[in-house]
Amino acid sequence: MAHCKTPEKFFPVIKSVALPKGTFANKIAFVTGGGTGLGKAIATNFAHLGASVAIAARRLDVLEKTANEIRTNTGSTCEAFQMDVKDPVKVAKVLDDVEQKLGRTPDILINNAAGNFIMATERLSPNAYGTVIDIVLKGTLNVTTELGRRCIRQKQGARVLSISTLYAKAGAPFVVPSAVAKAGVENMSKSLATEWAKHGLRFNAIAPGIIQTEGAFGQLFAGSTEDAVNSIKKTVPAGRLGQPEEIANLVTFMCSDYMSWLNGAIIDLDGGQQHLNHGSHMGPFLHEWDQNKWEETENLIRGRSGKGKKGKM
Numbered sequence: 001m002a003h004c005k006t007p008e009k010f011f012p013v014i015k016s017v018a019l020p021k022g023t024f025a026n027k028i029a030f031v032t033g034g035g036t037g038l039g040k041a042i043a044t045n046f047a048h049l050g051a052s053v054a055i056a057a058r059r060l061d062v063l064e065k066t067a068n069e070i071r072t073n074t075g076s077t078c079e080a081f082q083m084d085v086k087d088p089v090k091v092a093k094v095l096d097d098v099e100q101k102l103g104r105t106p107d108i109l110i111n112n113a114a115g116n117f118i119m120a121t122e123r124l125s126p127n128a129y130g131t132v133i134d135i136v137l138k139g140t141l142n143v144t145t146e147l148g149r150r151c152i153r154q155k156q157g158a159r160v161l162s163i164s165t166l167y168a169k170a171g172a173p174f175v176v177p178s179a180v181a182k183a184g185v186e187n188m189s190k191s192l193a194t195e196w197a198k199h200g201l202r203f204n205a206i207a208p209g210i211i212q213t214e215g216a217f218g219q220l221f222a223g224s225t226e227d228a229v230n231s232i233k234k235t236v237p238a239g240r241l242g243q244p245e246e247i248a249n250l251v252t253f254m255c256s257d258y259m260s261w262l263n264g265a266i267i268d269l270d271g272g273q274q275h276l277n278h279g280s281h282m283g284p285f286l287h288e289w290d291q292n293k294w295e296e297t298e299n300l301i302r303g304r305s306g307k308g309k310k311g312k313m
Helices: 037-048 060-074 088-102 126-154 176-195 214-220 225-235 244-255 273-279 284-288 291-304
Strands: 028-032 052-057 078-082 108-111 158-163 201-208 266-269
Touching (some): 028 037, 028 126, 037 052, 037 060, 037 108, 037 244, 060 078, 078 088, 088 126, 108 244, 126 158, 126 176, 126 201, 201 244
Parallel strands (some): 028 108, 052 078, 201 266
16 A cells, blocks of 8 residues: 555645635736636635636636636636637737736736647647647747736736646656647746746746546546546555645745745645655555565565574564
């Protein structure tokens, strides 16, 4: 057993808002992919903390439902904007609309819009991998550079946070287009952190582990959600999956003035999943050994090194 069997005891899920009320009063947060899942949780958290929130995605009906829910539950402003991040002209038009409706260019940008699915790479057409790269990498660049140019021109700072993934660093099979694109997003964040800090902009990213959302599980797992959860949690040392609210709390903290010196950072939040076995040959079977097996192994190793046997624990 490599994972914790009682995560509720040692790694409890806390979904309440972590920061003080009013942390983002008089701020505007713009969240792409804000209608569902992780984006919705992030937008809701910003609204709870006093920000005026703009959420953008392709499906206006979903966005409007979410915006109404956020307004009702938080009492803050939340407006929906239909946008395709792949089209830089439409991105510019939406930011014009946000400025007109909310009063100015957003102070905070959350690059959350994404596209991904599992597939054997040899089966991918140029259109299939091109679409993922267009959404994740080029789309993120479209929104980020459009907002950045406006902030520089207006002498207004901003906080830009992008949602990445753990395999952006090391790569991963069967999600090659996403791995390529997310690696680019992380590099964009680190590059602009050095280039645009002089203009008052800072850039960071979060690489979440597995978060149970309908979108992710529908595209990345072939079996039932229950089977996927039971299987995945065994690969997480903390023994459970992450929740959208946990990511949302980290997002708002990183975008707040409490973290104003955080720039160019990629923060992993995964319950230790990526470090299980550390990619070594020391396999999961070692977690199943009892004290007798460890004593037998220690005595064998000590014997090979000429140190003799060690007494029982």
